[in-house]
Amino acid sequence: MDLFLDGLMNALTPENLLYAxxxxxxxxxxxxxxxxxxxxxxxxxxxxxxxVPVDSALIMFAGIYYGGMYGGSTTSILLNTPGESxxxxxxxxxxxMAKRGRAAQALATAAIGSFVAGTIATALLVLFAPKVSSxxxxxGAPSYFAILLLALVAVSAVLGSSKMRGFIALFLGLxxxxxxxxxxxxxxxxxxxxxxxxxDVVVVAVAIFAxxxxxxxxxxxxxxxxxxxxVGRPWMDRKDWGRxxxxxxxGTAFGFPFGALPAGGAEVPTFLSYITERRLxxxxxxxxxxxxxxxxxxxxxxxxxxxxxxxPLLAIGLPTTATAAIxxxxxxxxxxxxxxxxxxxxxxLVWTLLASLFVANTLLLVLNLPLAPxxxxxxxxxxxxxxxxxxxxxxxxxxxxxxxxxxxxxxxxLGFLGVAMRRFGLPVxxxxxxxxxxxxxxxxxxxxxxxxxxxxxxxxxxxVAKVVYAVLVLALVAMAVAAVxxxxxxxxxxxxxxxxxxx
Amino acid sequence: xxxxxxAYSPDEYGEAALAAGAExxxxxxxxxxxxxxxxxxxYVDPHFADADTVARLRERVGEVEVLQEVxxxxxxxxxxxxxxxxxxxxxxxxxxRSPVGKALMGSVSQRVLLDATCPVLAVKPSA
Numbered sequence: 001m002d003l004f005l006d007g008l009m010n011a012l013t014p015e016n017l018l019y020a021x022x023x024x025x026x027x028x029x030x031x032x033x034x035x036x037x038x039x040x041x042x043x044x045x046x047x048x049x050x051x052v053p054v055d056s057a058l059i060m061f062a063g064i065y066y067g068g069m070y071g072g073s074t075t076s077i078l079l080n081t082p083g084e085s086x087x088x089x090x091x092x093x094x095x096x097m098a099k100r101g102r103a104a105q106a107l108a109t110a111a112i113g114s115f116v117a118g119t120i121a122t123a124l125l126v127l128f129a130p131k132v133s134s135x136x137x138x139x140g141a142p143s144y145f146a147i148l149l150l151a152l153v154a155v156s157a158v159l160g161s162s163k164m165r166g167f168i169a170l171f172l173g174l175x176x177x178x179x180x181x182x183x184x185x186x187x188x189x190x191x192x193x194x195x196x197x198x199x200d201v202v203v204v205a206v207a208i209f210a211x212x213x214x215x216x217x218x219x220x221x222x223x224x225x226x227x228x229x230x231v232g233r234p235w236m237d238r239k240d241w242g243r244x245x246x247x248x249x250x251g252t253a254f255g256f257p258f259g260a261l262p263a264g265g266a267e268v269p270t271f272l273s274y275i276t277e278r279r280l281x282x283x284x285x286x287x288x289x290x291x292x293x294x295x296x297x298x299x300x301x302x303x304x305x306x307x308x309x310x311x312p313l314l315a316i317g318l319p320t321t322a323t324a325a326i327x328x329x330x331x332x333x334x335x336x337x338x339x340x341x342x343x344x345x346x347x348x349l350v351w352t353l354l355a356s357l358f359v360a361n362t363l364l365l366v367l368n369l370p371l372a373p374x375x376x377x378x379x380x381x382x383x384x385x386x387x388x389x390x391x392x393x394x395x396x397x398x399x400x401x402x403x404x405x406x407x408x409x410x411x412x413x414l415g416f417l418g419v420a421m422r423r424f425g426l427p428v429x430x431x432x433x434x435x436x437x438x439x440x441x442x443x444x445x446x447x448x449x450x451x452x453x454x455x456x457x458x459x460x461x462x463x464v465a466k467v468v469y470a471v472l473v474l475a476l477v478a479m480a481v482a483a484v485x486x487x488x489x490x491x492x493x494x495x496x497x498x499x500x501x502x503x
Numbered sequence: 504x505x506x507x508x509x510a511y512s513p514d515e516y517g518e519a520a521l522a523a524g525a526e527x528x529x530x531x532x533x534x535x536x537x538x539x540x541x542x543x544x545x546y547v548d549p550h551f552a553d554a555d556t557v558a559r560l561r562e563r564v565g566e567v568e569v570l571q572e573v574x575x576x577x578x579x580x581x582x583x584x585x586x587x588x589x590x591x592x593x594x595x596x597x598x599x600r601s602p603v604g605k606a607l608m609g610s611v612s613q614r615v616l617l618d619a620t621c622p623v624l625a626v627k628p629s630a
Contacts (some may be wrong), residue, residue: 034546220572225541225548373594423629 004126007351011359016059017202019052020356023060024042024363027067032083032375033288033386035217038068039322039432040209042391046202046330047400054334055349058286059356061330062310066118066360069266069302070368073110074375077103078229086266086302087106089274093287093294096228100290107372108234109244109292110299116245117252118361121307126255126354130343134316137340141448142459146468148441151262151318154470156430157479158268169426172417173434182439183446194406199414201329203398206434207411208428209322210394212418214387219419221383228379233378234372244296247277251300258301259308265321266302273297307357314338314350318438322429325436505537506588507531509595510581510615511539511569512550512559512592516596519628524594525564527624536588540580543573578614585619 010016030036041064049057072084077094090110097106102441112276156166179188180198246387251273258269277293278284287294302372312318317339319325331338336346343350398411421428445459452458460466509524511517521537528535537560541551552560557569574580585593595612605613616623 081546222543222575224573225543225551226546227553228547376547380545380549382542382544383546384544 003041003347003351004355006348007353007355007357008347010055010352011059011356016056016352016356017359019056019060020063020360020363021367023063024067024070024360024367026060027064028071028074028364028368028371028375029067029072029368029378030064031068031073032378033381034083035213035298036080036386036390037084037209037323039205039326040213040390041068042207042323042326042330043202043205044390045396046206046326046333049330049333049371054331054336055352055356057330057334058327058349058353061327062353062357063360063363065306065309065327066357067304068323069365070111070114070364071308071375072302073114073299074107074372075379077106077110078231078376079226079379081226084266084302086270086305087299088267089270090295092274093291095229096288096290097292097295098231098290100288102292103231104234105236105240105292106290106295107231108236108369109240109296111234111369111372112236113244113248113251113296114303115298115361115365116248116401117255118303118307118364119358120249120252120359121256121259121304122354122361125307125357129311129315129350129354132311133340133343136316139340139464140462141444141451143462143464143468145441145444145448145459145473146465147316147318148444150468150472151320152430152434152437152441153475154262155320155433156427157475158262161171162425163483164478165424165426166430169421169428170430170434172426173431174438176414176431177435177438183442186495194404197402199410199435200401200407201326201435202401203407203410204414205326205432206394206397207414208421208431209315210390211411211415212422212428214391214394215415215419216381216422217387228351228376231373231376234369240292243283243292247273247293247297248300250276250280251297252304253302255301255306256299256308259305259320260311261308261321262312262318265309265323268303269301269392270298270396273301303361310354310357313407314342314353315340317342319433319436322432325429325432329436359382504589505536506534506536506590506592508538508581508585508588508593510577510593510611511537512596513539513552513556515628516548516598517550518596519626520594520596521560521564521625523626524592525567527592527594531591533591535564536584536590537564537567537569538572538581538584539548539569539574540574540577541572542575542577562569568584577615578611578618581611581615582618582620590621592622592624594626595618598629 004364027038030041042061066085069086072087073090075081075083075100076087076091080091080095082088082091094106104389152170157163181196223243254269255275274294277297278287281293283291309320309324312320313324313328319328328338398407401407448458460469507518507524507528511521525535539552541548560569572580593615595615597612600610
């Protein structure tokens with residue numbers, strides 16, 4: 001508890017508070033804008049890690065992450081276009097509420113629900129992360145290898161329209177991670193000294209998120225504008241409170257554990273929360289026509305999942321969303337290795353970060369409840385201006401990694417890869433996670449095999465590793481069975497394309 | 504076939520243009536064509552009328568053709584429609600614009616005034 005209070009003191013210094021405010025404002029803004037998400041923003045802001053101290057940078061990044069989860073709901077409710085993939089479900093009931101003149105209540109339940117869920121989930125994070133970390137610290141390299149493998153498979157298989165596409169993206173990422181001479185041997189460098197240091201994660205992330213998205217938008221620039229529903233200040237009456245608080249709590253219960261699992265962050269829990277609310281509601285006739293429960297639950301779930309994501313990120317060094325993957329890379333760029341030792345080696349940093357999550361959450365509520373109508377105005381910004389700025393910061397960020405013009409060429413090539421992935425429906429998350437976790441996976445494997453003198457059986461010598469492999473096999477079998485069954489059932493059914501949704 | 508073409512946006516300037524255009528059309532007994540175009544490069548464009556507004560337009564003005572288009576240049580679209588219909592008159596609503604705003608966002612009225620091949624009536628909302 002003392003550690004936490006020290007962290008809170010540190011988080012409330014004027015400087016860190018300023019970074020938190022910038023973070024939540026920026027996060028909400030990018031959350032509101034479809035196609036631009038917290039992951040892209042973090043990638044673009046990566047250069048600030050060169051000058052800003054580690055705690056301030058992380059506070060800002062955490063603010064952006066939480067803010068992004070919040071901002072997506074505004075667009076979902078007022079425009080019926082999800083600002084983020086985490087608020088796809090919110091659009092179902094939220095936009096219906098807005099069409100029936102209840103936009104203010106929908107925004108209010110989303111904002112207050114996000115706050116409640118974020119606070120509870122952050123408290124759970126404070127309780128659980130140290131415990132997980134002290135359990136994980138006893139694991140050997142074989143167990144780590146197994147967990148990383150499971151995470152990679154889960155991230156690739158859970159999301160997206162097809163598992164095939166997920167794995168294609170994963171292997172693209174792992175291939176990019178192979179480039180370089182880190183193992184002493186030149187791999188995929190094509191004899192070029194420029195590639196000898198490998199491809200920096202920042203260049204990959206900026207290219208895939210920012211350049212890919214900008215080129216994609218440029219190719220689909222003109223479209224019929226959508227009608228935004230005008231709204232005043234969000235508010236709720238007694239009845240809305242009464243109908244909202246249970247969905248908030250249930251949404252938190254879904255969001256937190258799913259955020260901690262490598263199952264792609266907020267999409268699964270928001271969907272589960274929506275189905276649950278539809279089943280439990282006392283007003284089934286309102287569902288599909290603007291039931292407040294259908295906004296309250298999923299919005300609580302997506303903020304809770306953002307907090308849940310922090311558990312594996314801090315305790316194991318395992319990112320489960322694209323945003324977390326870039327945060328991991330940012331922490332590593334300071335020479336700090338997230339994982340079980342983090343809580344012992346860097347207690348001040350960890351507790352400041354955790355305390356700042358509470359601060360960010362409160363700021364979001366205070367700032368955003370009155371600002372909702374202003375956020376909606378952001379949607380009027382013509383895309384050419386927006387993406388010109390993004391391209392500028394993308395180039396700046398990629399160049400500043402090593403002041404090497406070659407990186408800009410690389411940025412463009414990988415940017416075209418990003419466009420191609422969007423064109424062919426490949427998910428972006430497995431690629432980014434592959435690039436970031438690929439080297440750790442290899443590290444743990446070499447370490448395990450070095451200790452055992454090259455005996456492969458060491459990989460399943462630890463109980464945790466055995467359990468993880470069993471889960472992995474079970475999951476693969478279940479996937480195969482579901483695929484065979486699904487193929488029979490799905491014939492003729494069409495899949496719904498999700499447009500303009502970023503991770 | 505000739506017509507009166509109105510450059511419309513759902514605000515007081517567009518309404519002023521529409522009122523003047525409707526009057527001219529009935530005085531000359533020729534059809535009224537309302538053009539409401541957008542560049543479509545923002546998610547939301549307040550100058551683009553929604554379905555309700557268009558329906559109300561049709562109801563209020565009577566015999567009127569409403570064109571809603573997504574085009575690279577709104578002013579050029581108005582001029583194009585006017586030429587296509589061999590219009591006798593184009594009506595635009597004009598507003599005060601700062602030099603900076605004009606440089607950044609361009610001016611539809613200016614494009615129409617300069618490029619149209621028929622007389623242009625520029626109206627202001629009654630203050």
